[in-house]
Amino acid sequence: MPAIADVARLAGVSKATASRALSGRGYVAAETRRRVQAAAAQIGFIASPDAASLVTGRTKNVGVVIPFVNRWFFGEVLEGIERALLAAGYDLTLYNLAPVGPERDRVFDFFLARKRVDAVVAVGVDLTDREVAVIARREKPIIALGGTAPGAPRLAIDDHAAAALATEHLLRLGHTRIAHLAGAGAGAAARSVQGQRRAGFLQTMSEAGLAPRGGVESVVVESEMSLPGGYSAALQLLGHPGDRPTALFAASDEVAFGAMRAAERLGIPMPSDLSIIGIDGHEYAELFGLTTIEQYPGEQGRLAVEAVLHLLGEGDEADPLPASGAPLATRLVVRSSTTAAPR
Amino acid sequence: MPAIADVARLAGVSKATASRALSGRGYVAAETRRRVQAAAAQIGFIASPDAASLVTGRTKNVGVVIPFVNRWFFGEVLEGIERALLAAGYDLTLYNLAPVGPERDRVFDFFLARKRVDAVVAVGVDLTDREVAVIARREKPIIALGGTAPGAPRLAIDDHAAAALATEHLLRLGHTRIAHLAGAGAGAAARSVQGQRRAGFLQTMSEAGLAPRGGVESVVVESEMSLPGGYSAALQLLGHPGDRPTALFAASDEVAFGAMRAAERLGIPMPSDLSIIGIDGHEYAELFGLTTIEQYPGEQGRLAVEAVLHLLGEGDEADPLPASGAPLATRLVVRSSTTAAPR
DNA sequence: CTGAAAGCGCTTACAG
DNA sequence: CTGAAAGCGCTTACAG
Numbered sequence: 001m002p003a004i005a006d007v008a009r010l011a012g013v014s015k016a017t018a019s020r021a022l023s024g025r026g027y028v029a030a031e032t033r034r035r036v037q038a039a040a041a042q043i044g045f046i047a048s049p050d051a052a053s054l055v056t057g058r059t060k061n062v063g064v065v066i067p068f069v070n071r072w073f074f075g076e077v078l079e080g081i082e083r084a085l086l087a088a089g090y091d092l093t094l095y096n097l098a099p100v101g102p103e104r105d106r107v108f109d110f111f112l113a114r115k116r117v118d119a120v121v122a123v124g125v126d127l128t129d130r131e132v133a134v135i136a137r138r139e140k141p142i143i144a145l146g147g148t149a150p151g152a153p154r155l156a157i158d159d160h161a162a163a164a165l166a167t168e169h170l171l172r173l174g175h176t177r178i179a180h181l182a183g184a185g186a187g188a189a190a191r192s193v194q195g196q197r198r199a200g201f202l203q204t205m206s207e208a209g210l211a212p213r214g215g216v217e218s219v220v221v222e223s224e225m226s227l228p229g230g231y232s233a234a235l236q237l238l239g240h241p242g243d244r245p246t247a248l249f250a251a252s253d254e255v256a257f258g259a260m261r262a263a264e265r266l267g268i269p270m271p272s273d274l275s276i277i278g279i280d281g282h283e284y285a286e287l288f289g290l291t292t293i294e295q296y297p298g299e300q301g302r303l304a305v306e307a308v309l310h311l312l313g314e315g316d317e318a319d320p321l322p323a324s325g326a327p328l329a330t331r332l333v334v335r336s337s338t339t340a341a342p343r
Numbered sequence: 344m345p346a347i348a349d350v351a352r353l354a355g356v357s358k359a360t361a362s363r364a365l366s367g368r369g370y371v372a373a374e375t376r377r378r379v380q381a382a383a384a385q386i387g388f389i390a391s392p393d394a395a396s397l398v399t400g401r402t403k404n405v406g407v408v409i410p411f412v413n414r415w416f417f418g419e420v421l422e423g424i425e426r427a428l429l430a431a432g433y434d435l436t437l438y439n440l441a442p443v444g445p446e447r448d449r450v451f452d453f454f455l456a457r458k459r460v461d462a463v464v465a466v467g468v469d470l471t472d473r474e475v476a477v478i479a480r481r482e483k484p485i486i487a488l489g490g491t492a493p494g495a496p497r498l499a500i501d502d503h504a505a506a507a508l509a510t511e512h513l514l515r516l517g518h519t520r521i522a523h524l525a526g527a528g529a530g531a532a533a534r535s536v537q538g539q540r541r542a543g544f545l546q547t548m549s550e551a552g553l554a555p556r557g558g559v560e561s562v563v564v565e566s567e568m569s570l571p572g573g574y575s576a577a578l579q580l581l582g583h584p585g586d587r588p589t590a591l592f593a594a595s596d597e598v599a600f601g602a603m604r605a606a607e608r609l610g611i612p613m614p615s616d617l618s619i620i621g622i623d624g625h626e627y628a629e630l631f632g633l634t635t636i637e638q639y640p641g642e643q644g645r646l647a648v649e650a651v652l653h654l655l656g657e658g659d660e661a662d663p664l665p666a667s668g669a670p671l672a673t674r675l676v677v678r679s680s681t682t683a684a685p686r
Numbered sequence: 687c688t689g690a691a692a693g694c695g696c697t698t699a700c701a702g
Numbered sequence: 703c704t705g706a707a708a709g710c711g712c713t714t715a716c717a718g
Contacts, residue, residue, distance in 0.1 A: 001458065001481065003695055014705045019697055026698085027703050044480075048458045050393040050402065051695035054710045059393065061436075069421050075413030082412075082439045086446060091459065092437045093404075096425045103429060115344065115391045115711095116434065137387075138344065227627055261630060284570055287604060346711055357689045362713055369714085370687050394711035397694045458695095 002043040011039035022047065049091075053115075061091040062308060063117035065107065067099050067125050071226065072254060072282050073297050077123050077145060080301025088309055093117055099125070108134050119308045122149050123301075126192055141311040145304045148191055153311075155304055158327035159193050162293045163200025165332055166249050166277045169291070171208050174341035175247040175275060178205065181233050181259060183225040183251045187216075194225065197251050197279065225251055230258025238266055238274070246341050247275040253282035253292055260288065260337070275338040281331075289336035300328055345386040354382035365390065392434075396458075404434040405651055406460035408450065410442050410468050414569065415597060415625045416640050420466050420488060423644025431652055436460055442468070451477050462651045465492050466644075469535055484654040488647045489536060496654075498647055501670035502536050505636045506543025508675055509592050509620045512634070514551050517684035518590035518618060521548065524576050524602060526568040526594045530559075537568065540594050540622065568594055573601025581609055581617070589684050590618040596625035596635055603631060603680070618681040624674075632679035643671055 008018040013036060020026040021036035028036075039045075053059045062085055068074040078094075085092045095111060097104045108131045112120060120135055124146040132149050135142055142152040170178050180201045183194025190199065198220060205211065205219070212219040223233035230250055238244055239262075250256035256278030260270065268274050278285070281294030351361040356379060363369035364379035365388075371379075382388075396402045405428055411417040421437075428435045438454060440447045451474045455463060463478055467489040475492050478485055485495040513521050523544045526537025533542065541563060548554065548562070555562040566576035573593055581587055582605075593599035599621030603613065611617050621628070624637030 004697095005695080015695090016697075016706080017704055020704085023697080029703060032703080044456075046453065046456050048397075048695055050396045050458065051710090052697070053393045054391075054397065054695080054712085055697045057710080069412055069425075070415060070418030072413060075418060078412050078437075079439055082437055083446075086438075086450070086454075089453075091454065094421075094425055094435045094437045095429075096422055103426075107429070110389065110432075111429075111434065113387075113389050115393065228630055231630055258630075287571055287574055287601075347713095348711080358711090359690080359713075360688055363688085366713080372687060375687080391711055394694090395713070397696085397711080398713045400694080 002045045004045065004047065006043055007036060007040045007045045010043065011036045057115075058312075059091075059116060059118050060089060061093055061117045062305070063093045063095055063112055063120040064123065065095045065097065065112075065120060065125055066123040067097060069094075069096050073146075073252070073280060073295075074124060076297035077301040077304075080298035081121060081123075081305055082301075083298075084302045084305035088305065088314065090118075090305075090309075097125075113138065118312055119143070121145055121304045121308060122147055122152075123304075124193065126189065127152075141308065143304050143307050143311070145300060146193060153307060155300060155307065155328060156193075157295050157330050159196035160200035160203075161327070162279055162295075162330050163197040163249070164204045165330075166279060166293050167201050167204040169277060169332060169334070169338065170247040170249060170275060171204070171210075173247070173275065173338060174343075175245075176210055176341070177243060177245045178210070178219070178247045178249060179237055179245040180220045181230055181237075181248060181250040181255050182220050182222045183255075184222050184229075186222055186251070187220070194222075194251055201249055219245070223255065225255055227254045227258040227261070230255030231262050232258075234259035234262035235265070238262060238268060244268075246273065247338070248277070250276060250278045253278035253280035253285050253290060256290055256292070256337075257282075257284065257288060260290070271337055271339040273342055275341075277338050281333065285333075286335070291335045291338040292333055294331045294333050296329060303328070345388045347388065347390065349386055350379060350383045350388045353386065354379045400458075401655075402434075402459060402461050403432060404436055404460045405648070406436045406438055406455060406463040407466065408438045408440065408455075408463060408468055409466040410440065412437075412439050416489075416595070416623060416638075417467060419640035420644040420647075423641035424464060424466075424648055425644075426641075427645045427648035431648065431657065433648075433652075440468075456481065461655055462486070464488055464647045464651060465490055465495075466647075467536065469532065470495075484651065486647050486650050486654070488643060491534060496650060498643060498650065498671060499536075500638050500673050502539035503543035503546075504670070505622055505638075505673050506540040506592070507547045508673075509622060509636050510544050510547040512620060512675060512677070512681065513590040513592060513618060514547070514553075516590070516618065516681060517686075518588075519553055519684070520586060520588045521553075521562070521590045521592060522580055522588040523563045524573055524580075524591060524593040524598050525563050525565045526598075527565050527572075529565055529594070530563070537565075537594055544592055562588070566598065568598055570597045570601040570604070573598030574605050575601075577602035577605035578608070581605055581611060587611075587617075589616065590681070591620070593619060593621045596621035596623035596628050596633060599633055599635070599680075600625075600627065600631060603633070614680055614682040616685055618684075620681050624676065628676070629678070634678045634681040635676055637674045637676050639672060646671070 008015045021028045021033040119141045121143045127149040144154045182198045186194035186198040223229035278292040351358045364371045364376040462484045464486045470492040487497045525541045529537035529541040566572035621635040
């Protein structure tokens with residue numbers, strides 16, 4: 001492995017000059033720079049990032065904390081982050097951790113407590129004060145995407161508004177018996193993504209004078225935010241004899257797909273007897289004719305990286321923190337899964 | 344940020360002793376070790392991995408090259424790798440790169456050419472000789488999982504055998520008009536995963552005396568290995584008037600789901616008029632009643648890490664390279680999507 | 687069992 | 703514009 005000393009020797013300059021010529025920082029005569037670059041290319045020199053980190057204090061590495069990799073939203077976000085980071089010459093260190101458990105503590109107390117990353121972006125996870133403190137103590141910026149991190153900049157869609165919009169869409173179609181397939185923990189964690197969606201639904205319903213007679217539990221069913229989760233929740237909800245809802249607002253498209261599957265299984269004609277709307281804009285949504293509130297996780301990942309780089313002082317210092325404050329883009333896309341309420 | 348010198352001072356020992364006490368390498372009196380550990384804990388010292396790498400030459404970091412994150416197989420593998428790496432105290436640096444393109448070159452010529460990772464595991468990607476050489480020159484071991492890397496240890500299921508088994512299953516059910524929904528490039532890249540599956544299908548068919556009259560193109564359709572890919576390929580295949588196949592062997596479960604969707608759309612009753620089998624054991628397979636050849640990507644990821652750690656000399660040197668040579672586990676799981684051929 | 691010294695491969699003031 | 707020197711934070715022979 002050639003070191004910078006080898007380059008310097010070959011180019012007939014000092015290590016300092018070689019370093020300046022290669023990094024582009026500091027003055028170097030054009031001719032000298034060319035000679036150094038040629039020498040580096042000739043022996044295949046590539047600077048050791050670890051050695052550089054040691055003195056600059058910058059690792060050019062960003063940690064990404066994410067609970068899933070194999071759910072559409074998370075996978076898209078991750079790909080978006082990776083693409084943007086790579087383009088900026090940064091590495092991505094992945095911390096894929098279960099929502100709770102000993103692994104999570106280990107990631108925060110050991111992995112992220114070291115000086116291996118310059119910043120962390122937390123995707124779809126609610127960080128505790130303690131977890132934020134661990135990272136803040138190392139003076140590393142945090143960006144929360146989707147989830148929450150107390151005191152950290154947050155990039156997210158307005159989940160409450162998205163849920164309200166989805167619910168409005170169903171109301172306008174004349175539905176009154178509407179149920180919500182919520183994410184697990186929606187009732188308990190009010191500020192979480194699933195909590196906000198549930199709240200947006202309930203508020204819109206009650207503003208329409210449709211407070212549920214049987215209590216909230218009669219119109220909100222929680223399940224894992226996945227296709228199988230939606231399937232089993234919908235199976236219970238729709239299979240129960242009695243006042244079956246005519247419309248379902250699913251907390252995610254994957255949950256909606258599961259619900260569609262359950263309705264098929266139960267022989268409920270769609271959309272005539274059952275309308276379904278989701279949130280996400282999943283890549284399969286078009287194929288399944290699912291009406292949904294689209295969001296753009298790949299782009300969200302890119303924005304998160306932009307914010308991170310800004311916080312790290314890369315690029316134009318003058319620019320404000322991108323997307324700070326304003327909620328991220330969403331769009332209602334109406335397809336065949338929603339129609340007028342049966343009469 | 345406390346450094347090891349701070350710990351040493353507080354514990355009243357030298358940096359060398361502090362280092363030995365904390366790392367567990369070298370002799371340290373039990374009492375001294377306790378004192379050092381207490382001091383480290385007191386000031387929240389955690390060794391800088393970069394500084395350690397510089398002298399040990401080990402980064403405790405593994406690079407993962409993977410073309411997708413958001414396809415079931417790849418997502419599962421990634422989670423399996425991450426879990427195993429974390430457990431071993433290693434970081435995972437993600438290189439999610441498009442199958443071809445300038446980004447790919449950049450990853451190999453810059454990112455992986457540096458001394459930032461100890462090893463790389465390449466998932467579902469066929470590395471060129473040049474790419475392997477870049478990494479080998481840095482003396483970093485490579486493990487290929489699913490794809491191929493010339494000269495590197497390979498972990499994979501026997502794709503040819505899996506395809507043969509799937510085809511056999513359909514043949515035994517009396518099907519003779521069987522088509523294969525292959526992955527893109529299956530015909531061109533014989534040694535790739537999709538190429539092997541295609542070959543296994545064709546060989547089994549011809550051994551059964553069922554060489555296609557219309558040429559290979561009449562029974563093999565290539566598409567992207569995704570649900571939408573399978574959908575559009577199957578739509579073409581099944582929508583065409585004439586001798587419609589009675590069974591489909593899809594190169595992956597996601598392709599199979601797409602085909603099921605296409606059949607529904609075309610009003611073809613399943614499984615009575617059309618049997619479908621896939622490969623993967625996708626988490627949705629059970630829900631959709633899909634017969635498939637299961638594989639276990641999470642476990643495969645774990646095995647890949649085991650192999651990497653072994654190559655890096657961690658753990659028992661005596662153990663042989665895990666799973667070297669022998670193909671990884673698969674299992675035929677019969678569900679409702681396959682049945683006897685219509686007569 | 688412990689410490690002083692050297693060194694891993696860079697970059698950055700500081701002189702000149 | 704360039705070089706000598708110091709130093710980032712560790713670990714590892716080498717003495718003792």
